[in-house]
Amino acid sequence: MSKLPKRLLGYTDKVSVAPGDKIDFKISSPLTGKYDVRIVRLICGDDSDGGPGLKVDSVKTPIDGSYPARWQPIHHGSYAAIDNGAAFAATAITLDAMIWPTLPEDGRDQALLGNFDAATQSGYALYIDGSGHLSFRVGAAASVRLSTPLLSRHWHHVAVSFDTASGKVIMHQHRLLDYPRVQRSDTIDATIPGAKTAGSSRFLIAAWSDKENAAAHYNGKIDSPRVIGAALDAAGLAALRPHQAGKAPVIADWDFSREMAGIEIRDISGKGHDGRLVNLPARAMKGWNWDATEMNWRHKPEHYGAIHFHDDDLYDCGWETDFTLTVPAGLKSGIYCAELHQKGPDGEIDDMIPFYVRPPRGTATAPVALLIPTASYLAYSNHQMASSWSFDELSSGKFVTLSAGDRYLEENHSFGLSTYDSHNDGSGVCYSSRLRPVLNMRPRAELWQFNADTHITDWLEARGIAYDVITDDDMEAEGLDLLKNYRCVVTGTHPEYYTTKMMQTVRDFTNEGGRLIYLGANGFYWRVAYHEALPGVLEHRRAEDGMRGWISEDGEYYMNFSGELGGLWRRNGQPPQGLVGTGFAAQGFDISSWYDRTPDSFNPRAAFIFEGVGKDEKIGDFGLIGGGAAGWEIDRADELLGTPPHTLIVAVASEFPSSYHWVKEEFNHTHSAIDGENCPMVRCDMTFFETPKGGAVFSTSSISWAGSLFHNNYENNVSRITENVIRRFIDPTPL
Amino acid sequence: MFKIDSSRADLAAAYKKNPLDTYPSPALQKVLQRLRWGNARGRTIVVCTVPEREWRLGKMGTRRGMPVEIDGQAYNRYEDALWACFRARWREVSGEDCPVA
Known part of the structure; x- marks a missing residue:
């Protein structure tokens, strides 16, 4: 019944390219045969009823043509791999680790340590069975298990020894927290005769091998795992913690608190069994010995020796390249897509894979830059x-x-996942990558972020305003050198996530005479970090407060990519009000409202904004997003949070229903007067202020603003105000 | 804790009349808040099966990666699918049938 269609899928190796750059496209098709490709410049991606429609310009490039279709797999789930695994096939061996399992009763095996290869049924593994019991298997023989189940989200010491000569197995577990009536420790002494330790050529942590792939992914933390080249007796196993290997011959002793930002794990035994992490498990996680004496991993890394692995982690699909575009010289800056079509037995399947073409580096081809977030x-x-949120319906x-896209991802x-989601084990997602098919940041998708931002490109084209396209990734790489080429920078509708360098760059730009149009809301809100060496991935910790999809655990507020405190910018000394005049005030997702002009709007300093707008006109009582220009998420000014004292609040929207809720970081105690009908903080302030050296900032403070630009064939007061500001902002005369 | 009262056919009728009403009455708002509290997994939801043209009721599986169970009845108006979802949730939350058909 109503089966989902198959999909063409793809992604690129880069997000932003300049003329002369190469960009690789990686495609997977569920069909055989060939698919057709062409490059288009995207003007508008909104194909919804009543919207501007999907608008593209075809661009002739050498990659136009047909390509052989092939299926490319995705291998999700994180683990660590030690590739030089020969030493782990010792005749006598002990495995030892501290673990904090998060889904011990998952109905499937979850590997902790070993060289087991499921494909050949060879080697050994310490693992958790489907009912949450610590288990050990070697070769194809029946496994050994402890009868006491592991407790979810509790630290346990787990260890096993095996001697091939005798076949003797001793396995032990001990929970750190003691509870009456809940068995704390367990040990088993068993025999698996005739089994050998030789298995895969690699040793894995948090998964086992299945030929060259990994399987039996573990959900939970592992801290300070070790391998010892001797079969310890029961007393020896129990004595291994806290961290006493004694005189036992250690083969590997991994310290996960080393090189916290990287994807290498270090063996401190001196035996050289360093490994690498696959699919970005979470680092800088509290270890078994964390005692709350330090909240910042950089100050006491020895308390952060745990890595949290998830069976749904994914960093880089690692697909082969299907075609490569060399961006033609002179190609106009803009949003572009590779448009793919393939005919199948059930009809045509297609995809549009976006990328951004900036002007040649160091140059601008227009006075206006659209800064793609x-x-x-x-x-x-x-x-x-x-599926991640327990409050989704109450919030929306x-x-x-x-x-269809939501359902495809669910099935x-x-x-x-995104940084809005929880992993299968309920822990929050810290990392999000673009090296995978991304279904929702596409044309013809929901009007949120990417597709909503094409209302801006659609309007710029309709009004004949020349613009370049640049991206956050470019700004992170080049800082002010990128922005200083422009008189006016225009944001997207929801530039919510900013790194330290991006915040500083925007601040430097406006302080150096640049003009900024903040054409959105809930911007400059969360502090994030890109990785210095790994491309296409961002880290976020949902620390302290804010409107959050999940909540970081105490002690895990500091990012491992950068070492910085995560969370809100207003909790990191830089509320957005100080940068753009307004900051996140409220959200609601059923209807949008309109603005009324304020006395400030008649200040001569603001006259250019309202040229052609009547003094009593409702501004934006129309639009594609909730029927108004002020809505979805809205910002307000507040001098206590840094709104400059000379700021003009030129228009205010204040008529919101009870579905709009005041942001939680602003109230001290919960109470009943926090919605659009009863809370005066639920409002949307349109602001303007001048900055040093002739610069200025204009903020609409609403996500839905851009959805009103199209109304009445672009002839409306939202369009007029936007154009008034943009034309004044590209005029070099100081403001 | 507020309990849904199955004798309040007037509240169900008010929702049926305008499922997209931005200003529901306080009494109806309480009912909606009870029906919407909690994660949607395992509960009746709406699934858009043809963009802007067709909706059906559905249920997500117990975890990601499982097919969404899709009901056979198709609705050509979003409001009708919302009303059907309201009735199903009323049953799921209160244990009694919604008093308005």
Whole structure:
């Protein structure tokens, strides 16, 4: 019944390219045969009823043509791999670790340590069986298990020894927290005769091998795992912790608190069994010995020796390249897509894979730059809020309504998650990558982030305003050198996620005479970090407060990519009000409102904004997003939070229903007067202020603003105000 | 804790009349909040099966990666699917049938 169609899927190796750059496209098709490709410049991606429609310009490039279709797999689930595994096939061996399992009763095996290869049924593994019991297997023989189940989200010492000569297995577990009536320790002494330790050529942590792939992924933390080249007796196993290997011949002793930002794990035994992490498990996680004396891993890394592995982690699909575009010289800057079509037995399947073409580096081809919020796109990539959130319907004011894209992600769980989601074990997602098919940051998708931002490109084209496209990724790489080429920078509708460098760059730009149009809301809100060496991935910790999809655990507020405190920018000394005049005030997702002009709007300093707008006109009482220009998420000014004292609040929207809720970081105690009908903080302030050296900032403070630009064939007061500001901002005369 | 009262057919009728009402009465709002509290997994939801043209009721599996169970009845108006979802949730939350058909 109503079966989902198959999909063409793809992604690129880069997000932003300049003329002369190469960009690789990696495609997977569920069909055989060939698919057709062409490159298009995207003007508008909104194909919804009543919207501007899907608008593209075809661009002739050498990659136009047909390509052989092939299926490319996705291998999700994180683990650590030690490739030089010969030493682990010792005739006598002991495995030892501290573990904090998060889904011990998952109905399937979860490997902790070993060289077991499921394909050949060879080697050994310490693992958790489907009912949550510590188990050990070697070769194809029946496994040994402890009768006492592991407790979820509790630290346990686990160890096993095996001697091939005698076949003797001793396995032991001990929980750190003691509870009356809940068995704390368990040990078993058994025999598996005739089994050998030789298995895969590699040793894995948090999974076992299945030929060259990994399987039996573990959910939970592992801290300080070790391998000893002797079969310890029961007393020896129990004595291994806290961290006493004694005189036993250690083969490997991994310290996960070393090189916290990287994907290498270090063996401190001196035997050289360093490993690498696959699919970005979470690092800088509290270890078994964390005692709350330090909240910052950089100050006491020895308390952060745990890595949290998840069976749904995904960093890089690692697909082969199907075609490569060399961006033609002179190609106009803009949003582009590779448009794919393939005919199948059940009809045509297609995809549009976006990328951004900036002007040649160091140059501008227009006075206006549209700053595409690629960091925010990344944070939302493949979000699955309907299944992750227990508050989704109360927040949105609607029963969950899945789109085809939502349903595809729900039914096909290998595409990785967003920073809005929880992993299968309930822990929050810290990392989001673009090296995977991203289904929701596309044309023809929901009007949120990417597709909503094409209302801006659609309007710029309709009004004949020349613009370049640049991205957060470019700004992170080049800082002010990128922005200083422009008189006016325009944001997207929801530039929510900012790194330290991006915040500083925007601040430097406006302080150096640049003009900024903040054409959105809930911007500059969360602090995030890109990785210095790994491309296409962003880290976020949902620390302290804020409107959050999940909540970071205490002691895990500091990012491992950068070492910085995560969370809100307003909790990191830089409220957005100090940068753009306004900051996140409220959200609601059923209807949008309109603005009324304020006395400030008649200040001569603001006259250019309202040229052609009547003094009593409702501004934006129309639009594609909730029927108004002020809505979905809205910002307000507040001098206590840094709104500059000379700021003009030129228009205010204040008529919101009870479905709009005041942001939680602003109230001290919960109470009943926090919604659009009873809370004066639920409002949307349109602001303007001048900055040093002739610069200025204009903020609409609403996500839905851009959805009103199209109304009445672009002839409306939202369009007029936007154009008034943009034309004044590109005029070099100081403001 | 507020309990849904199955004798309040007037509240169900008010929702049926305008499922997208931005200003539901306080009494109806309480009912909606009870129906919407909690994670949607395992509960009746709405699934759009043809963009802007067709909706059906559905249920997500117990975990990601499982097929969404789709009901046979198709609705050509979103409001009708919402009303059907309301009735199903009323039953799921209160244990009694919604008093309005």
